[in-house]
Amino acid sequence: MRTPIQTLFVAAALLGTGAAPARGQNPSLDSRWLAYIGCWERAESAKSLVCVVPAAATSAVDLLTIQKGQIVARERITATGERVATAHDDCTGWQTMDWSARAPRLYLHSEDTCASGHTEGSGVIAMDPDGSQWLYIQGMTLGGQTGVRVQRYREVTDDDLLLPDDVKAAIRMDLSATMHARAAAAVSLATDDVGEAARRVDTSVLQAWLVERGEPFTLDAKRLVTLADAGVPTPVIDLMVALSYPKVFAINAASRQGERRPSVGSTGAGGHAGEAYATRPVYAPLDECSMYYLLWYTYLPSICPAFYPGYAFGPGFYAGGYPVTIVFTGNARPHGHVVNGQGYKEGASTNADAMPRSGDWGSVTPSSGWSPSSPSSSSSGEQRTAKPRPQ
Known part of the structure; x- marks a missing residue:
């Protein structure tokens, strides 16, 4: 019986190589992001969309939160492993995001010191085994209390999806390359x-x-x-x-x-x-x-x-x-x-x-x-x- 990953590889092969290069719109894009480019919704709730789009002229991506066809938040995500200083309210700290050396998945780390105490966090973003969803799993420890949150995001591909024109253009990638990338990210x-x-x-x-x-x-x-x-x-x-x-x-x-x-x-x-x-x-x-x-x-x-x-x-x-x-x-x-x-x-x-x-x-x-x-x-x-x- 053919597994979902095998199906992805076969479908990608059948598409051939005649399509435009996957990164033709942005040759600077880190190819490991290809598996995640697109618009996604929480599997548990579909009140808003999260779109991962290539950031112009960089290897990074922009993370867009879209509600009712409008971008309500835009943040630049760079997975270089470098510590980035953070500050919000009475909290200061740092964050890092970098790639696995073995597959297109991301590891996250953070620390924050607030008036209420010191927190340490780690997490992983990885494709699910069937390649149709990705997981974001985050853990946090504060004062000996630990919690782990699991979130699933599924792709939204409705042609009638209400998106700004620039977002539609940004996520229009070569299908063959995208399927290959998701299959590679979802291997056992x-x-x-x-x-x-x-x-x-x-x-x-x-x-x-x-x-x-x-x-x-x-x-x-x-x-x-x-x-x-x-x-x-x-x-x-x-x-x-x-x-x-x-x-x-x-x-x-x-x-x-x-x-x-x-x-x-x-x-x-x-x-x-x-x-x-x-x-x-x-x-x-x-x-x-x-x-x-x-x-x-x-x-x-x-x-x-x-x-x-x-x-x-x-x-x-x-x-x-x-x-x-x-x-x-x-x-x-x-x-x-x-x-x-x-x-x-x-x-x-x-x-x-x-x-x-x-x-x-x-x-x-x-x-x-x-x-x-x-x-x-x-x-x-x-x-x-x-x-x-x-x-």
Whole structure:
């Protein structure tokens, strides 16, 4: 059976090379943007459009928010990896955006210091496996509270779409090149892709991305050892195993209804952070926020309050650092396990080693946050157990 990506490649090949060059309108455009050029709408809400258009005479793009045929916000996005100073209200900080070395996807990092505290954020923008949507996954930590928000954007191609003429002209790209670019951006992830992402974003963001993609991996003892030695956090490896063996493990991602997470240390040693959860009201999606603010200023309460700890997180926000619970559903049998730095060890065990959170179903342990200068890591004292699927 042909996969969506194979279909994209075949269709692009059938189109041939007779069309005009993909970057004929702007030869300076970074070709990695090709997969994202166009107009998109939130999969959960279609109140406004987000159009990614080439910026004239540069390698960057302009991010346009369009409502009722009018541009209501325009922001220049340059993915060079350089730190850009930011200032808004009483907050100052920096932001970066740069490309993956392995595929046309973007990593984002930011820090802000405000009167209310210091925030650290990381995120990823990547094409979905079928090439028809792209994902924006952002994580934020403030005072020990962590949240991860997942947003999906689907392309809008209606010929009657109400757009300014200059926007229509800017997004009119060579179809063959666009399809090739989207197919390349949507290829299945390899273990090296996971290793790269583990060094670039918070563990919670990476977990959310893998769950949203839902793809299996080709894993064996050697690859598991390589992942562990490369510093990929244990919960991520566990999740990869669970995704690869769906008949043995069931994944219970947390509800998308937002909950406020207790600060680190608010539960005693060995306690369950889930016991301290306080459910908050859920707000409507933040269509009034421009896409640029969703990229950079999601941590400022005066702009997009539903992203700010202490407010409701809103639909699409996974509370508490994306508490993925993996449940063993097969029969227990002797098996080996991976020990970081020691390789694959044989031995009998009656517990599955693929549940990255301690405690009962749905409870989580606080995240240690994200440090831009070192890979994400999990606690060495983390309890990892498994329980049968409830009958």
